[in-house]
Amino acid sequence: MRTYEIMIAVRGSLIASEAKTAYDAFITSLSAKGGKVTYEDDWNKIPLAYKIKKESEAYFSVIHFEMESTKVKSLELELELNAEIIRHLITKVEDTKATPYNKTNYDEDMEAFNDEKLERKKKAMPKTRATTARQLEEDMDKIKKRKTAETSAKANISKELGL
Secondary structure (H helix, E strand, O other): OEEEEEEEEEEOOOOOOHHHHHHHHHHHHHHHHHOEEEEEEEEEEEEEEEOOOOEEEEEEEEEEEEOHHHHHHHEEEEEEHOOEOOOOHHEEEEOOOOOOOOOOOHHHHHHHHHHHHHHHHHHOOOOOOOOOOHHHHHHHHHHHHHHHHHHHHHHHHHHHHOO
């Protein structure tokens, strides 16, 4: 018997009890095919990076199990036909020692990412000086004087050219 690892993603649109039922049905099927579960890790509902079969969230689980290599294909076929399981991946495990996975808190990771993104935006923004009403009036006066000077210069040129 070989040791395998499978990661399954159950539809996120299901409520938690329905997802657990789908997961338990898979474990029962695995045992019925002669598989022996050696390690289980349930990751709960996680948002997906992109939609899979019109789902934006999924309940993930990782399972290590021992099974005859000839029966793995039939297990995989059953997974493909199961409507509740939207994605799966079976791999051979070379080292049979099961180690817990490093779970991260998605919300904390996203908050840290957004904070870093905000800091980068702040650094990229041009420095602007604080303006008061008086400074704005002075700036408007300067612009008006420039416009007046340009208008009178154009009038002088037109006069000289006889236009």
